[in-house]
Amino acid sequence: MNNTHLTYKKRSHGIIPYVFVSPFIISFLLFFLYPTISTIIMSFQKIAGPGDVSFIGFKNYQNLLNPLFFTALKNTTIYTFWTILVLVPLPIILAVVLNKKTTIGRNVFRSAFFMPALTSVIVAGIFFRYAFGEQETTFINAILGKFGLEPIVWLQQKSTGMFALVVLCTWRWLGVNIVYFISGLQNIPDELYESADIDGANSFHKLMHITLPGLKPVIIYVITISVYGGYAMFAESYTYWGTSNPGGIGLTLVQYIYQTGFNQNDMGFASAIGITLLFIVMVVNIIQLSLFGYFRKEED
Amino acid sequence: MKKSVAFLLILVLTLGIFVAGCGGGKNANQDTATNDPVEQPDTNDKNENSEPAEEDSSPDKEAEVTSLIFWTFQELHKQFIDDAVLTWNEKNPDSPIELVTEVYSYDEMHNKLLIALQSGVGAPDIADIEISKFANYLKGSTPSLVLLNDYIGSDIEYCVQARFDNYAKDGKYYGIDYHVGATVMFYNTEILDQAGVDPKDIVTWDDYVEVGKKVVAETGIPMTTIEITDQWTLYPMISQIGSDIFDSQGNIIIDNEDNIKVLQFLYDMVHKHKIAIPAPGGSHHAEEYFAFMNNGGAASVLMPLWYMGRFVEYMPDLDGKITILPLPAWEEGGYRSAGMGGTGTVVTTQSKHQDLAARFLVFAKVSREGAIKTWTMLGFDPIRWDVWDAPEMSADNKYTDYFGKGIFDMLLEIKDEIHPTNIPEIYPAAIDIIKRDVVFKSIREQSLTPEEALKEAANELARQQ
Numbered sequence: 001m002n003n004t005h006l007t008y009k010k011r012s013h014g015i016i017p018y019v020f021v022s023p024f025i026i027s028f029l030l031f032f033l034y035p036t037i038s039t040i041i042m043s044f045q046k047i048a049g050p051g052d053v054s055f056i057g058f059k060n061y062q063n064l065l066n067p068l069f070f071t072a073l074k075n076t077t078i079y080t081f082w083t084i085l086v087l088v089p090l091p092i093i094l095a096v097v098l099n100k101k102t103t104i105g106r107n108v109f110r111s112a113f114f115m116p117a118l119t120s121v122i123v124a125g126i127f128f129r130y131a132f133g134e135q136e137t138t139f140i141n142a143i144l145g146k147f148g149l150e151p152i153v154w155l156q157q158k159s160t161g162m163f164a165l166v167v168l169c170t171w172r173w174l175g176v177n178i179v180y181f182i183s184g185l186q187n188i189p190d191e192l193y194e195s196a197d198i199d200g201a202n203s204f205h206k207l208m209h210i211t212l213p214g215l216k217p218v219i220i221y222v223i224t225i226s227v228y229g230g231y232a233m234f235a236e237s238y239t240y241w242g243t244s245n246p247g248g249i250g251l252t253l254v255q256y257i258y259q260t261g262f263n264q265n266d267m268g269f270a271s272a273i274g275i276t277l278l279f280i281v282m283v284v285n286i287i288q289l290s291l292f293g294y295f296r297k298e299e300d
Numbered sequence: 301m302k303k304s305v306a307f308l309l310i311l312v313l314t315l316g317i318f319v320a321g322c323g324g325g326k327n328a329n330q331d332t333a334t335n336d337p338v339e340q341p342d343t344n345d346k347n348e349n350s351e352p353a354e355e356d357s358s359p360d361k362e363a364e365v366t367s368l369i370f371w372t373f374q375e376l377h378k379q380f381i382d383d384a385v386l387t388w389n390e391k392n393p394d395s396p397i398e399l400v401t402e403v404y405s406y407d408e409m410h411n412k413l414l415i416a417l418q419s420g421v422g423a424p425d426i427a428d429i430e431i432s433k434f435a436n437y438l439k440g441s442t443p444s445l446v447l448l449n450d451y452i453g454s455d456i457e458y459c460v461q462a463r464f465d466n467y468a469k470d471g472k473y474y475g476i477d478y479h480v481g482a483t484v485m486f487y488n489t490e491i492l493d494q495a496g497v498d499p500k501d502i503v504t505w506d507d508y509v510e511v512g513k514k515v516v517a518e519t520g521i522p523m524t525t526i527e528i529t530d531q532w533t534l535y536p537m538i539s540q541i542g543s544d545i546f547d548s549q550g551n552i553i554i555d556n557e558d559n560i561k562v563l564q565f566l567y568d569m570v571h572k573h574k575i576a577i578p579a580p581g582g583s584h585h586a587e588e589y590f591a592f593m594n595n596g597g598a599a600s601v602l603m604p605l606w607y608m609g610r611f612v613e614y615m616p617d618l619d620g621k622i623t624i625l626p627l628p629a630w631e632e633g634g635y636r637s638a639g640m641g642g643t644g645t646v647v648t649t650q651s652k653h654q655d656l657a658a659r660f661l662v663f664a665k666v667s668r669e670g671a672i673k674t675w676t677m678l679g680f681d682p683i684r685w686d687v688w689d690a691p692e693m694s695a696d697n698k699y700t701d702y703f704g705k706g707i708f709d710m711l712l713e714i715k716d717e718i719h720p721t722n723i724p725e726i727y728p729a730a731i732d733i734i735k736r737d738v739v740f741k742s743i744r745e746q747s748l749t750p751e752e753a754l755k756e757a758a759n760e761l762a763r764q765q
Contacts, residue, residue: 049440244735265436
């Protein structure tokens, strides 16, 4: 009697946890693991049409050695570099300002900065696409005109095209990063600043020796997601240029996947680009994390 | 015991949610065609937020109504096909059709269709495929599209056959176009009058340049604009001169001498004669361009005839100021047009009613009535040239109001001056390269000469082949 009760209890304990995690397990298997595995398989195949599939070894990967892929890789890397360069220091400064109790209207500014993150990329992208139009009357050119500057053809030159992309990204994600950094700032104990005051440190010293080291975990987190975000960028470039990217100035790796996969119906090659992208992002992040000493910390 | 039942229930529920999530898209965005034809134009935005429809449980009618699904990326095509359904049901009371049209955005529709055909489930009965994507669907040994030769039959004699070859593989026709897409020159007569020139005097491209110089000198307005991020300037002119991107065997000839000559000519118009400018916004479909042209920004533009619709819709201020003429020839007596663009409507092999769908499709687009409707409803030049002089073609509509009458008299003049275009499997990649690199690098960026730009394109295509 006692014995059966025990096994029953044991068994019910055994099932319940699985029930609760099953939605996640199932969705992981169905929408993550299965597509990943089938992408890896497809990257070794030539998929000509329905039922017309053949294994071609590493040919898709050999085909990656072409100027377009390198253009896409270069653009994506430059974009990621700039977004990190802008979207780490700028939000830190703003977060410090907004975290000060003396700042007037800081709650208003916090929500105002956060608002763009709630818009859809496509809606925001279309707005910026028109703002960066090449006529004199478009938003950005009209502002330049006020300063007596000539209108610029923004979206048909490499440097200005990249600028437009980074501006859109900054506009959208600035507020989110500010929120991360503010929560990081609030975790830094006030005592540290107080004792620094007693030691006679000025604000710059406090920023360099207390605030930044205190924010390190948040900085690592923000950079890591920025690397993923930067390399996965697609929608911004798509709303600016659609599929006809003049001179490949906005061609990103994901857009290259899209073009080969859907525009040219070469799913095998597109899969190979996707797998390569996965490795690139992993390598970049591992380098970045080890530079910050993230792994060393784990071992301690 | 109870608990394992509960577990099973939860499992079923969870799976149910997933299955529902997967299947939901199928019935969403539907909008029946035959139910309330009168209200059709008003129901357009229904597509965006209509509730997922229930399974088809239409009330029993006398003859069995066959329900077909049609995918398109163009709202106008929906109206055209819906109208054809009404006519069909009148003429074929024994096999009535109920057509469900789903309008998607351009990319979304082509992607969905590609994946549906690739995976073997979920494709519609009938679908529109734009010409620059069509080759994607003919890849592989057995295309998932229904062969249409037998359905078209002898009607093809009255059609511009080059338009069928665009959607063919080994002489088998898989798609039916809406129009010929004869490329013409749209002249702004107000500007030309101001400069004191008559477009009818222009015979060759050299004349065109001379007139252009006069226009620029007199008015300061550029003679024309050139597409940088689209193919509709370079490609028609290449076709007009008798060349192409590929030869009939599918070999790459994009860098041949004729093509270099054409691109060099475009370069000279912009940078040497200074009578042309890159189209604002990069293409003749950019918002910047519509505003620019509507304000009398350029004296003429080269586009296929289907561009009429854009004038009527997006450039209302030019009403009555635009005249349509054949292209200037490369040499006297040379061809004065090119057949450009298009959308092939297909029947998929996943359809359960392939025969009916194919018969309906041919009725809608190849029959005399259908061909006339492509003009009266869509403003297209019908693929069937034997209707071009039908009285309906010169009746008043919004296009004759805007451009004046006699469009089809002009078209009849040039109907035999259109070279066929060759569309092998790698065609989508070629169009991508023209849109991305060729004109941009040679004319806008000037980082390559026209010859280098075309050579680079040829090398890139060869690599992809």
